[in-house]
Amino acid sequence: MAQEFDAVIIGAGHNSLACAVHLATRGWSVGVFEQAAEPGGAVRTGEYTLPGFRHDWAAMNLSLFAGSGFSKNYGAALAAHGLEFVPVSKPFASAFPDGRWLGVSTDAAETVAGIAAYSPRDAETWQALAQAFPGEAEHLFALLAAPMKAHAISSFLWRLWRARKAGGALDMARFLAMSPRAWLEETFESPHLRATLGAWGMHLDFAPDIAGGALFPYLEAMAGQAFGMVLGKGGADAMIRAMVAELQARGGQVVCGARVARVLHAGGKASGIELADGSRVTARRAVIANVAPGALNGLTGGTGNAGFDGRMAAFRHAPGTMMLHLAMDGLPDWAAGEALKSFAYVHLAPSLDQMARTYAQAKAGLLPDEPVIVVGQPTVFDPSRAPDGKHVLWMQVRMVPGVILGDAAGQISATDWAQAAEPMADRALSILERYAPGARDRILGQRIVSPAALEADNPNLVGGDQVCGSHHLSQHFLFRPARGYSDGSTPIAGLYLTGAGVWPGGGTGAGPGFLLAQKLAGK
Numbered sequence: 056m057a058q059e060f061d062a063v064i065i066g067a068g069h070n071s072l073a074c075a076v077h078l079a080t081r082g083w084s085v086g087v088f089e090q091a092a093e094p095g096g097a098v099r100t101g102e103y104t105l106p107g108f109r110h111d112w113a114a115m116n117l118s119l120f121a122g123s124g125f126s127k128n129y130g131a132a133l134a135a136h137g138l139e140f141v142p143v144s145k146p147f148a149s150a151f152p153d154g155r156w157l158g159v160s161t162d163a164a165e166t167v168a169g170i171a172a173y174s175p176r177d178a179e180t181w182q183a184l185a186q187a188f189p190g191e192a193e194h195l196f197a198l199l200a201a202p203m204k205a206h207a208i209s210s211f212l213w214r215l216w217r218a219r220k221a222g223g224a225l226d227m228a229r230f231l232a233m234s235p236r237a238w239l240e241e242t243f244e245s246p247h248l249r250a251t252l253g254a255w256g257m258h259l260d261f262a263p264d265i266a267g268g269a270l271f272p273y274l275e276a277m278a279g280q281a282f283g284m285v286l287g288k289g290g291a292d293a294m295i296r297a298m299v300a301e302l303q304a305r306g307g308q309v310v311c312g313a314r315v316a317r318v319l320h321a322g323g324k325a326s327g328i329e330l331a332d333g334s335r336v337t338a339r340r341a342v343i344a345n346v347a348p349g350a351l352n353g354l355t356g357g358t359g360n361a362g363f364d365g366r367m368a369a370f371r372h373a374p375g376t377m378m379l380h381l382a383m384d385g386l387p388d389w390a391a392g393e394a395l396k397s398f399a400y401v402h403l404a405p406s407l408d409q410m411a412r413t414y415a416q417a418k419a420g421l422l423p424d425e426p427v428i429v430v431g432q433p434t435v436f437d438p439s440r441a442p443d444g445k446h447v448l449w450m451q452v453r454m455v456p457g458v459i460l461g462d463a464a465g466q467i468s469a470t471d472w473a474q475a476a477e478p479m480a481d482r483a484l485s486i487l488e489r490y491a492p493g494a495r496d497r498i499l500g501q502r503i504v505s506p507a508a509l510e511a512d513n514p515n516l517v518g519g520d521q522v523c524g525s526h527h528l529s530q531h532f533l534f535r536p537a538r539g540y541s542d543g544s545t546p547i548a549g550l551y552l553t554g555a556g557v558w559p560g561g562g563t564g565a566g567p568g569f570l571l572a573q574k575l576a577g578k
């Protein structure tokens with residue numbers, strides 16, 4: 056193994072791999088060092104319950120990756136290495152306690168009819184929004200893919216102002232500042248539709264009343280309607296295997312089971328890394344750390360810039376996630392209707408008020424009495440993940456505290472995840488059972504992954520925070536991870552931060568890694 060590379064990358068998450076592939080394409084030699092036994096970080100797939108049942112450990116929905124700038128550049132190469140996407144025509148729905156349901160599919164007439172059953176006025180509004188979406192998307196996607204640098208921001212503002220004039224630009228600014236509840240209540244009258252869309256904010260830490268969160272329910276609603284969802288054929292890890300193969304084909308290396316203990320630097324310049332076993336690797340041009348910002352100080356021992364180090368130490372995390380992987384004899388029999396069996400995600404998130412309460416409880420360190428449940432049904436669209444006629448369920452319990460101080464329901468006394476995981480999983484399964492009687496009897500095998508277990512597997516998921524840091528406005532856009540450093544630079548020359556903790560943030564869109572590689576390679 057060569058112990059000297061142009062770029063040494065810490066961690067083999069998909070952002071690292073996107074960065075590595077682009078740098079290798081530009082002629083850099085790249086070595087990626089990963090503490091886990093396999094690459095992928097939060098994008099992995101395995102038989103976590105029973106043989107033949109393939110579960111996505113964390114990310115399941117690869118729409119962000121499929122639509123990313125990285126995929127546009129490298130999609131053909133990844134396809135040649137076996138990456139296939141499975142299109143999903145029915146991305147998401149919600150089941151409600153009153154026995155009704157509402158879903159969004161790529162069949163616009165079907166979606167509109169579903170909404171009209173709750174509110175004809177909302178159905179009209181939905182159609183108007185869907186019609187306007189391509190024009191809005193042009194600006195919003197440009198913003199979300201732009202480096203947060205003065206020239207990119209001013210060119211975004213200039214294009215927006217030219218297209219919309221001052222009034223239109225200010226309307227967009229107002230929308231970007233809105234909370235999910237403010238936008239949903241202003242736009243729709245049906246509480247069912249508001250809850251169906253508001254659930255998307257809970258995939259990040261945008262509970263209904265958090266400023267800046269309206270964007271996510273809006274984008275998921277409109278993109279779900281326009282494009283559906285995308286899964287990886289055979290599992291989300293298909294994208295990782297293809298990226299690793301592409302990197303290796305270009306001479307890059309991925310070394311697993313190699314925890315990086317230190318970033319080597321002197322005189323304000325990074326020169327390499329030291330692994331936990333004491334061995335050293337030299338970086339001629341860049342050390343790139345895909346770590347949670349809060350972990351950077353531990354690796355550098357301090358950059359010499361107290362302001363920066365303080366911001367890294369103060370980086371805030373969102374509440375955690377608990378995952379339940381279920382091997383199933385059959386899909387849940389949804390009480391609200393058989394039709395729910397045909398959606399990729401079924402949200403059990405009955406109202407904005409309940410979501411707000413769940414978030415407040417999790418933030419206060421309490422196990423929520425009624426967490427939001429995201430029931431992923433990937434085998435509906437990709438039966439290759441389970442034996443014939445069988446299914447896997449990917450259940451997210453949102454949100455739970457990383458550190459437990461108590462139980463909002465007053466039933467679970469354990470404050471240690473090792474003891475609390477089972478009763479909390481039982482609570483989640485009871486909620487599933489309420490919406491789909493008999494679901495429990497169909498479970499053939501299960502794996503509970505607590506927030507603590509998520510973090511033990513991947514230290515970037517601090518407290519089980521699935522997006523490596525809150526995306527609230529004070530820590531997003533040009534403030535992610537800190538003002539002046541949203542391009543991944545640090546006060547140490549040649550040391551860069553990447554990953555979900557850096558703009559444009561969490562998810563499988565590969566933005567932080569690809570933007571950094573473009574910056575380093577001069578595009």
Ligand SMILES: Cc1cc2nc3c(=O)[nH]c(=O)nc-3n(C[C@H](O)[C@H](O)[C@H](O)COP(=O)(O)OP(=O)(O)OC[C@H]3O[C@@H](n4cnc5c(N)ncnc54)[C@H](O)[C@@H]3O)c2cc1C
Pocket residue numbers: 065066067068069070071088089090091094095096097098112113114115116117118119120313314315316345346347376378509512513514515516520521522523553554555556560561562563564
């Ligand atoms: C449960 C869950 C569900 C999710 N669902 C979705 C979804 O459906 N769709 C979606 O778009 N996004 C989803 N996300 C978010 C998305 O998966 C992540 O934001 C994204 O994968 C992060 O990628 P990354 O490259 O930034 O880092 P990560 O994937 O977190 O990888 C970082 C890697 O660095 C390694 N590492 C850290 N420190 C060191 C060290 N010192 N030495 C060596 N290695 C180190 C870690 O082991 C890890 O492998 C989900 C996340 C989770 C946790």
